[in-house]
Amino acid sequence: MTKSISEEDVHQAIGQVMHPEINRTLVELGMVKDIALRDDEVTLTLALPLLAIPLSIKDYLVNSLHQAVMKLGAKIEVTVAEMSQEERLAFLAMEQESWKG
Helix, strand or coil, X not given: CCCCCCHHHHHHHHCCCXXXXXXXXXXXXXXXXXXXXXXXXXXXXXXXXXXXCCXXXXXXXXXXXXXXXXXXXXXXXXXXXXXXXXXXHHHHXXXXXHECC
């Protein structure tokens, strides 16, 4: 019998996913929104500062979220959206403060 997954489990797993170039998690950066759990399926939105980012980076971020949730034994569906101007400005401030390069 498999353990039921809680919303807290999902939030904890997703909250560990780090951005590859910024020393912050995707949640801290405001990139993960609308997390929902229904049965053992998670849906969420990945908000990007710009939709025109390189495909390799977008795929990396989506795959990182997939891996975190799949470790819980859940399915995941990620929708990609663009940040609002306000969200983008907050993201850019954190990016500048915590850039690894």
